[in-house]
Amino acid sequence: MRAIIFNEHSPSLEVYQYTEDMVVPEPGPEQVLIEVHYAAINRLDNWVRHGWKGLNLDFPHIPCSDFSGVIVKTGERVENWQPGQRVTANPLMWHGEDRFILRGEHNLSPTWHILGENIRGACAEYVAVPARNLIAIPEDYDMRKAAAASLVYVTAWHSLMVAGDLRATEKVLIVGAGGGVNTASIQISKLAGAEVFVIASDAKKAERAREQGADWVHDRSTEDNWSKAVYLATGKEGVDVVVDNVGEATWQKSLRCLRNGGRLLTVGGTSGYNAVVPVNMMFGKHLRIIGSTMGSQFDYRTVMTQVFRGTLDPVIDRVFPMQEFRAAMERMLANEHFGKILLQVKK
Template sequence: MQAVRFDGHGDTDVIDYGDVPDPEVGRDDVLVDVKAGALNHLDVWTRRGMPTLDLAMPHVPGSDAAGVVLETGADVTRFAEGDRVAVSAGVSCGDCEFCRDGDYPLCTSFHVIGEHVPGVHSELAAVPEDNLVAVPDGVDWETAAAAPLVFQTAWRMLNTRADVSPGESVLVLGASGGVGHAAVQIADHAGAEVYATASSEEKLRYAEEIGADHAIDYESTDFADEIRAHTGKRGVDVVVDHVGEATWDDSLKSLAKGGRLVTCGATTGGRPETHVQRLFWNQLDILGSTMATPGEVDDVLELVWDGTFDVRIRDVLPMSETARAHEMLENREGFGKVVVRPDSDY
């Protein structure tokens, strides 16, 4: 079969599209005829080898994909040939103390399809049954592929970790990205007053279209100053920051006393300076979050499938142009998700 692959870590020139062996289908696996995949920033980090990754090479990346079931392993009970499915990439052991409590993202051996083990940006993919969700008829492949990772991540951040309530105020940084555009919609759905940052008039307009009450151009203004001005120097109740070093200090400055900062990533670096005095004096909470439980995945995807949440697609490319898709993410081009499709289906 044909698949996206790389033989070593580096820049986009390490990415290739070519022949790899067909996947082996284990007893708990489902063989999926992949119709579409989607890019996330973790694909960029995996390609670069950050943080330190010890991957078997060549590595097939990709944590988001959707397609049709071709074959099922002997122990599979939830899916059958012809079913429409999408990948939910977080893999848990199911047996540690956290899994027994139902909080699977805290699993002591938690790992991610495409990041720590072979991914799904290929013509065929063998995926554990527990890592698939059903896709209703009428949902297009691009939406099905692009929704799971970012919407489950944003859902857990805002609903489970930050516990956003109606009437609270939420600032979403990087609203044009995958997690950002999901977080804007989820915060709006929760009844919050939503502030969003982006870097162009077009992106700001998109943010407003999907639920932002206030859109701030972070390239022309200091967003922390803008937040203080908008809120009468109070600040917001919650900041969603997946940017890291470049925004961390201003994110903390943007919080009201007793506010919560929730983070799932650090696309500009993971070692920001923190003014500890601000933390204890303003009694701030910093909350880490990643992926979601199966129940959280089901809850948010139901709202994607029924059209409550809009999965914005910035471009659809053949898998042979995945290097270009990586460049779009790195250069912050466009609004929403980048989708790739097998060249044979493009």
């Protein structure tokens, strides 16, 4: 089958290869085989190519956690799913029945793993996934948007609505405008009835963030001291919640933006993981830092229901032919995108 593969970890994008020679995976008894129409890239694909201690891949590895497609085959124990159905899936997977899984907290299970991270992903003609991870794509829904949504929406939903306990009328600051998690966070915060503040890297992205519903946007290319701007814009009180997945480069400013008792939500550290946290600010301002990863199957169903209703609307940046995978990654790494970058897999 056609696929994007790499055979070794490397900082270089040169290791990605297009092949037509991968073997079609055989679905396990509780899996389905899906013909992939579109796949989407995430920052995770970049970290996986670099590799880290403890990540032991079965090379050749296939990138991409997100996809949309059509079921072509079902495993022998699969009920309720048939060939021909249009589907996408929660990329978070798990094994067995530990206490977290029994409580529906799949993303806390020690067994959690992610499609395209520890196991071969979806940038291929076919992908096999557990049937329990699937969700049906409504007949009239755009297959590109369906491929764009899963990973970033389930992550942003869990972080804001479950771990972060966001309430209507709270003030949320989102650090970065056009990222996958950030565009989802702008929309989810608005849907929850929050007032949304955004830090954008340039004027164009600032404008796009306003179109997404942001109430107040700061263009950091004009003034990088944005914590002061946020402080003044909130009547010298600060925001209730900061969404910061940038990490090392921004955490100190983000912490300064919080009101007394505020919370910083994190799912990533794109600029680095060694952020400085002034301890006096933590206790003096009663702050909380709340980390999370991905979401449960219930979170996934909940957020995808809103996506398919159109109350949350994935932003598509650009669609590349799958053979141009390297160019797609280059665009993301250059931070040129606003929304999700897709690969067209089906000819």
